[in-house]
Structure formats: structure tokens, C-alpha cells
Amino acid sequence: MQAELLAIFLQYLKAFAVGGGICLIAQIIINFTDLTAGKILVYFMLAGVVLTALGLYQPLVEFAGAGATVPISGFGYLLANGAMKGAERGFFYAVTGSLTAASAGVTAAVVFAFIMALIFKSRTKRN
């Protein structure tokens, strides 16, 4: 029981360190260049795709759990992983695999954003 609790605590610690570390890298890049939020998101997603294709991101996911899957690079991991799994099944699935894997995230973003746009009004930004 105690060992199990320790393992869970350690998992949170690892998720915090790795997830925070990825955000820290992004913040350092923002501080020293003039990259906007949108560009940072695209670059980190692409980095996730490339690292996954090279087989480097999978070990990080196994180590850090949500710490590696929650940042946007985890979205790239999802895309590349879907494509790689699809490639084993055939040509059709190699092409469609990435978007199939990402469908949950994209659907959720579109549907929830739509609902929020129905409910909420644009507010004047308070600074």
C-alpha cells in the first residue's frame, strides 16, 4: 500500500517536472525571440511529431505520463503514433492514421468552443 502511494506520488512528480520543463523551454524561447503563441504551438507540435517518428518521444511518455502527453508536443506524439500504427495495417491507414488518432482532441475543441461561443459574450479585456 505504502509502496503504491509512493509510486503514484513519484508519477505526479515526474509529470510535474517533465511537463513544467517543456513549458520552461517554450518560455525561454519566447523570452529570447519574438515568437508568438501560435508559432510556439506549431513548432512544439512538429517537434513532438519528429521526436516520435525518431522513437525518442515514446520513452518520455512511458516515463512522465501526462507530463509528456498534456503539452502540445503530446498532440504531435498522438498524430505520429497514429500514423505509425496505421502504417502497419496498410497504405490507407498510414495516410489516415494521424488524423484518426487526433480526432478526439479536434472534435472536443470544436464542439466545446462552439458551446462556449453560444453561452459567453466577448468581454472587454481587463488589464
Next chain:
Amino acid sequence: MTGKTRENYNENYLNYVKTQDPPTKHLKNCASAFGVGGLICCIGQFIRYMLQYAGLTGDELAGSTSVILIFLGCLLTGFGVYDRIGRYAGAGSIVPITGFANSVTSPAIEFKTEGWIYGMAAKMFTVAGAIIVFGVFSGVIVGLIYFFI
């Protein structure tokens, strides 16, 4: 200080601007990005454990975790809370998947006034569209490489 030529004026002015600019607080910036980013990942880990406890596994578990986080990101954006977190946390709120949700919801709410089709629906993808375009394209390339190797 008093430059006679045009270039001198520009140079003096730029130097003056530099002295008046508030210094970027790198250390504080980075610490809050690390803390908030790590915290959001811990919330993700917590949701993952809860869903695992509820009996989900594999792709369903990973997908449902993202969906719940995206829902939270959209909701907090709707209430205007996420932008306030973002001002404090910088990349710590941009890089997690909740930042992706924020980048979809924020323009959707803001451009509602310009109409539902060209406003809300079209502007929804100003940032997310780029992510999906590059994501799908690179994903297809990875799939093709793995298929032919």
C-alpha cells in the same frame, strides 16, 4: 545625445527606448511557466488516474483525458479566467493542451459579433488551423515513411 544626421536621431531614439523599456523578468517568467505548466500536467495525471479507476484503458483513456482537459480549457476561457492565468504564466498556459483549447475558444467568442459563419466558425481556426494543417501533413509524411520502410 543631439545627433545631427537622420541615422543619429534613430540611433539615439532606439537607445533611449531601450533605457525606458521595463526589463524582461526572465527568471520570474521561467519559474511561473514551469510551475503552471507542471501543475496543468499534474491535473492531467490526476484525471488519468481517475479515468483509469473508472475502468478506461489504452487509446480511450488517453483520448478521454485530453477531452476533459480541453473542456476545462474552453470553460475557463469562457469565464475569462484562462487569459488571466496566461498573463501570469506565459508559456506555462500556452503549451499544454488547454492552451490549444484556449486558442480555439478565445477567437470563437470574440468574433461572434462578426457573424456565425465568417466570424465565429472561420476565426475559430486562426491558430488551431495552422496546428491541424502542419500536424496532418507531417503525420501523413511519417505514415508514408513508415509504410515504405
